[in-house]
Amino acid sequence: MPLRQHQEVLEVRTPGLGLHEITARVAKSIAVLGFAQGVAHITCMHTSCSLAIQENADPSARHDMESWLAKIAPENDPDYTHTAEGPDDMPAHLRALVTRTTETIPIRNGRLLLGTWQGLYLCEHRRRPHTRRLVLHVTGE
Amino acid sequence: MPLRQHQEVLEVRTPGLGLHEITARVAKSIAVLGFAQGVAHITCMHTSCSLAIQENADPSARHDMESWLAKIAPENDPDYTHTAEGPDDMPAHLRALVTRTTETIPIRNGRLLLGTWQGLYLCEHRRRPHTRRLVLHVTGE
Amino acid sequence: MPLRQHQEVLEVRTPGLGLHEITARVAKSIAVLGFAQGVAHITCMHTSCSLAIQENADPSARHDMESWLAKIAPENDPDYTHTAEGPDDMPAHLRALVTRTTETIPIRNGRLLLGTWQGLYLCEHRRRPHTRRLVLHVTGE
Numbered sequence: 474m475p476l477r478q479h480q481e482v483l484e485v486r487t488p489g490l491g492l493h494e495i496t497a498r499v500a501k502s503i504a505v506l507g508f509a510q511g512v513a514h515i516t517c518m519h520t521s522c523s524l525a526i527q528e529n530a531d532p533s534a535r536h537d538m539e540s541w542l543a544k545i546a547p548e549n550d551p552d553y554t555h556t557a558e559g560p561d562d563m564p565a566h567l568r569a570l571v572t573r574t575t576e577t578i579p580i581r582n583g584r585l586l587l588g589t590w591q592g593l594y595l596c597e598h599r600r601r602p603h604t605r606r607l608v609l610h611v612t613g614e
Numbered sequence: 615m616p617l618r619q620h621q622e623v624l625e626v627r628t629p630g631l632g633l634h635e636i637t638a639r640v641a642k643s644i645a646v647l648g649f650a651q652g653v654a655h656i657t658c659m660h661t662s663c664s665l666a667i668q669e670n671a672d673p674s675a676r677h678d679m680e681s682w683l684a685k686i687a688p689e690n691d692p693d694y695t696h697t698a699e700g701p702d703d704m705p706a707h708l709r710a711l712v713t714r715t716t717e718t719i720p721i722r723n724g725r726l727l728l729g730t731w732q733g734l735y736l737c738e739h740r741r742r743p744h745t746r747r748l749v750l751h752v753t754g755e
Numbered sequence: 756m757p758l759r760q761h762q763e764v765l766e767v768r769t770p771g772l773g774l775h776e777i778t779a780r781v782a783k784s785i786a787v788l789g790f791a792q793g794v795a796h797i798t799c800m801h802t803s804c805s806l807a808i809q810e811n812a813d814p815s816a817r818h819d820m821e822s823w824l825a826k827i828a829p830e831n832d833p834d835y836t837h838t839a840e841g842p843d844d845m846p847a848h849l850r851a852l853v854t855r856t857t858e859t860i861p862i863r864n865g866r867l868l869l870g871t872w873q874g875l876y877l878c879e880h881r882r883r884p885h886t887r888r889l890v891l892h893v894t895g896e
Contacts, residue, residue, distance in 0.1 A: 476758045478896065514859050514861070516868075517870075552822055557813075557815075563816065566810055570823075570853075577859065610794045612794065
């Protein structure tokens, strides 16, 4: 069977700061596409939120990841010069810089092939709720 | 020639903490597939190990990367709440968070197209040896 | 229309340390290829520079990202053992370790599909100007 591709934009509403799991949201979009095998690229169209694949079993792991990102790239660092968009903006860019703009996940038997404890997260780095746009691009058969 | 794809799971045994080069292991799998040109995605199915492409010439560079990851995400940080799985577990998630779940490498002339000093590493962030599963997905011709 | 692929090496001259935007350079290469829809992978063939997709509107954001990378992975850390290639070499590997070797960008209507404020950056982590090689691999139709 020849390879084909599919591309769509997904809109995701975030409640504000934190790692928000979107595995089910993306899995649902994949399920209707009818790819038995392939590869999915999920790309974040923003620079103050990002993606990560991380443990989704224990909420304490997610909590500690959020705290750690806040520690390595804190708000109100006196060295910041990019402050016009609020105290949470520059930390948002830095936290996005070291996580992912695109995550790539294989598809097998029509489903995302993730490890037992893996979930896909949209990391919202701004304090307020946002509507975020992700591109889902699948190549497969 | 029409594009085709290949997908397989690779099992890699790690000796415990550290950056372990797997370039030859992946190159060997690629070599038998007969893709002249394409793109390979290598995806880690775990959240306490990760991937990186880094210098493979001088072991001191690898040593310093390991030390630095241990410094920015140390064991026994009193802020951690996710401690039930041992002192090396939460640091493992954090070190995985800022390195890669998937690395993407072009294929040219049937081989991984890497720079002179580049090697692919499986970064084992847990202290004990583990058997890790990676998905190799290739699209090409 | 069947899927096809294209692969080429791009050479980019950097003026030395800093985040240098290459969106226009890559967009120009994409434009002539005639892909209506697809996915582009841009891969850095070096371990002392890297890629990032980040805000390209306000130069102060770029400045703060550069300062922050210099703070989390500073020059002249007495813990470094990999020092033979100069004081900017080990920090370069560390800064590359937490940013990207490959960035993946969807193509739509023949163009890179990026968010309003997103730009692709080649992050040069060495002080001196360098000629850097990137692989552009596109799969699409």
